[in-house]
Amino acid sequence: MTNLLGQLYRLQTRIRFVHDREKRRDTVPPDLVEVDREYKEKVQAVAALKARLTEAELEKRKAEGELADHKEKLKKYQAQLRNVQSSREYSAALNEIDGVEKAIRSTEDRFLELEEEIEKVRADLDEREKTLPTETDRHEERLKDWRAEQRTINEELASAREEIARLEAEIPPRDRAEFHRLVDKKHGLALVLVQGSSCSACHVKVRPAAMQILKQGREVIYCDSCKRILYYEPQSS
Numbered sequence: 604m605t606n607l608l609g610q611l612y613r614l615q616t617r618i619r620f621v622h623d624r625e626k627r628r629d630t631v632p633p634d635l636v637e638v639d640r641e642y643k644e645k646v647q648a649v650a651a652l653k654a655r656l657t658e659a660e661l662e663k664r665k666a667e668g669e670l671a672d673h674k675e676k677l678k679k680y681q682a683q684l685r686n687v688q689s690s691r692e693y694s695a696a697l698n699e700i701d702g703v704e705k706a707i708r709s710t711e712d713r714f715l716e717l718e719e720e721i722e723k724v725r726a727d728l729d730e731r732e733k734t735l736p737t738e739t740d741r742h743e744e745r746l747k748d749w750r751a752e753q754r755t756i757n758e759e760l761a762s763a764r765e766e767i768a769r770l771e772a773e774i775p776p777r778d779r780a781e782f783h784r785l786v787d788k789k790h791g792l793a794l795v796l797v798q799g800s801s802c803s804a805c806h807v808k809v810r811p812a813a814m815q816i817l818k819q820g821r822e823v824i825y826c827d828s829c830k831r832i833l834y835y836e837p838q839s840s
């Protein structure tokens with residue numbers, strides 16, 4: 604029992620360590636938050652401009668296609684106009700021509716607007732892409748210490764995860780499952796040390812009889828108050 608509780612306690616400690624270190628690794632340090640945000644905005648701006656450029660070029664090609672279609676139609680109606688047999692046919696052809704000319708004008712306007720926009724976006728993008736590599740270098744330089752810390756954390760995590768896997772393999776499946784259930788229910792703290800005869804999580808005193816059993820390591824004792832498993836280490840009491 605003592606051995607099992609020792610393993611579970613170690614497992615819990617390592618799991619908590621992993622969570623803590625992961626959080627630290629993935630949280631931008633407060634003094635770098637602003638710098639990091641500014642840099643990410645620049646990267647995102649470049650990506651957004653690139654996306655817009657692709658989209659606008661597509662729209663421009665589409666407008667070009669439409670314009671060609673409209674002009675083709677215009678030719679057709681103009682030919683019809685020359686061959687009309689009645690005034691009804693004549694005014695119908697005129698109507699069609701009027702409509703298609705309007706469409707041509709609005710498509711041409713759209714085409715020109717797109718051309719103008721593409722030119723502007725491309726200039727903006729060129730400018731930003733020119734400075735981005737330098738910005739990236741400068742950003743990485745500022746983040747250098749944090750990056751080093753992240754690498755160290757990753758190494759610590761790798762060895763902690765190895766130990767967790769080893770411990771999990773050693774602990775009987777039923778105890779392991781029960782432990783994980785309790786970990787989830789008790790916000791990461793399933794086993795708590797007894798310190799000065801009290802539960803170190805909720806500080807409620809452990810009954811003397813329970814304390815006796817704990818010291819003998821005969822069975823699992825739960826805290827009367829917070830219902831966590833009590834873990835007794837002779838040197839910590």
Ligand SMILES: [Zn+2]
Binds near residue numbers: 827828
């Ligand atoms: Zn307690």
